[in-house]
Amino acid sequence: MAESPYDLARRLADQAEAVCRHYLSSGRREGRYWLVGDARNTPGRSLYVRLKDTPKAPAGKWTDAATGEHGDLLDVIRESCGLFEFKDVADEARAFLCTPPEPRPTATRQTPVPHGSPDAARRLFGMSKPIAGTLAALYLHKRGITDLRGTGNLRFHLRCYYRPDEHSPTETWPAMIAAVTDFGGKITGAHRTWLDPRRLDKAPLDTPRRAMGDLLGNAxxxxxxxxxxxxxxxxxxxxxxxxxxxxxxxxxxxxxxxxxxxxxxxxxxxxxxxxxxxxxxxxxxxxxxxxxxxxxxxxxxxxxxxxxxxxxxxxxxxxxxxxxxxxxxxxxxxxxxxxxxx
Structure with a gap:
């Protein structure tokens, strides 16, 4: 049986803070709430998302005190990613739920994962942000690709590592990140397109596109x-x-x-x-x-x-x-x- 919108919203609510950190990154946590300007991730404090269940409302529910708008985390994904169709919202939500939770600020280091492995790909995708409003969307727009509905498998990373070869120092460039998945939607790899923010084009690198993880048979x-x-x-x-x-x-x-x-x-x-x-x-x-x-x-x-x-x-x-x-x-x-x- 297909997962209902209620069940999908409930699963997102179980990770409410991780969802907010990812899709409402312009805001911040204060007590039991996440505060931000609006559901489109504008900086501010008028919209508040409940991070824990309360007698008044369950986790994941939000209200915009400035406009009176309210909703759940599926609405947050729709507005922050600029999506129109529920199917695209659901695809983006499921893609998020398939990735490891984004790391919270902490003094401890993450456990290393093998370079170029599926685990590394999942971690990279999980650390990236939705493509809407980013340099990656501007890059695609310049190439004539303006309709980005149903592109939840594309994200943006501001400082993605690039190393020309094993003898060269590591550089960081903005990059469009694409999730490579199997039939079940599990992320098996990632594709990176490094970008030049000045020219809205691929970065001036020898290999501005690279893939990692398990690719054969997946896409x-x-x-x-x-x-x-x-x-x-x-x-x-x-x-x-x-x-x-x-x-x-x-x-x-x-x-x-x-x-x-x-x-x-x-x-x-x-x-x-x-x-x-x-x-x-x-x-x-x-x-x-x-x-x-x-x-x-x-x-x-x-x-x-x-x-x-x-x-x-x-x-x-x-x-x-x-x-x-x-x-x-x-x-x-x-x-x-x-x-x-x-």
């Missing part, structure tokens, strides 16, 4: 897989296609080799392959089509006009991308998944 997922799903290599390629197909579940496998080896959910009946127009992309496409056909899954390849779909979006524009994808999508999926031009 950065946007939406829960069902009978229809799309799969591509890069995060920005997939997010570009989602500007046109916002309701279609998609995954980013992070490389051509991992795309060729992506696992299929048992429910999958039709797979859209978002290919990159290069030799590696062609090889991944051929392997994936063969594997899907052998599993009885209809495979439909969607091809870009330029090198990849983000290049199409930035070069040709959203309307052109919408037109070219529409003629490649099965007619029965157009009305079901596609966002048509106003």
């Amino acid at each position: 950065v997922r946007f939406g829960a897989g069902g009978e229809v799903m799309a799969a591509g290599e890069g995060i920005e390629t997939v997010l570009s296609a989602r500007q046109v197909l916002p309701c279609m579940p998609m995954l980013a496998a992070l490389s051509a080799a991992h795309l060729a080896a992506v696992l299929f959910p048992d429910t999958l009946r039709r797979l859209y392959i978002l290919r990159d127009d290069d030799p590696a992309g062609t090889s991944a496409r051929d392997s994936l089509v063969a594997r899907a056909s052998a599993a009885g899954i209809e495979a439909i390849v969607i091809s870009p006009q330029c090198g990849d779909f983000n290049e199409d979006l930035r070069t040709l524009g959203l309307d052109a991308l919408r037109s070219q994808i529409r003629i490649q999508v099965s007619s029965q999926d157009v009305s079901r998944f596609m966002a048509l031009a106003p």
Whole structure:
């Protein structure tokens, strides 16, 4: 049975302070309450969240004394992340609940975890903040990716470690953090895109993108897989296609080799392959089509006009991308998944 909104809110309430520290980071704890300006994480003191059950209200309930608004921690996630659909709010909440609790300020050190391990990936994701309003969102916006609904698997870290090689000193750069998950939503890895805040572009590093953890068969997922799903290599390629197909579940496998080896959910009946127009992309496409056909899954390849779909979006524009994808999508999926031009 699907988890009810009440049960999800109750689970968040059990970690009320951790939720507040993560989503309402502009505030602070005072006694039994978390104080902040509003549910969108504005600095201030007018909104208060109950951190413990009281005779008047359970933990997780909040009231904004300035506006009279009130709600629970699902509302906090919705407002602070700028989400619209409850499914996206629920996905973000479940992603948070799957990660280790964020560390509270303490004089003791955390127990070390192996570098590059799934545990390290989960810790990094848990230490990051929702993407809404961050440098990562501005970076994506500059690349034409403005609709960030359903992107709870993306977060932002202000000072993410980067080390060119084992002989070089460690640097820190802002980074977009993507959670790599299995079918059950468990975080198995993380992908980092280091950013240059001055240019709103990737940081000037030799390898501004790196992945860690267990990647094979897993992916950065946007939406829960069902009978229809799309799969591509890069995060920005997939997010570009989602500007046109916002309701279609998609995954980013992070490389051509991992795309060729992506696992299929048992429910999958039709797979859209978002290919990159290069030799590696062609090889991944051929392997994936063969594997899907052998599993009885209809495979439909969607091809870009330029090198990849983000290049199409930035070069040709959203309307052109919408037109070219529409003629490649099965007619029965157009009305079901596609966002048509106003």
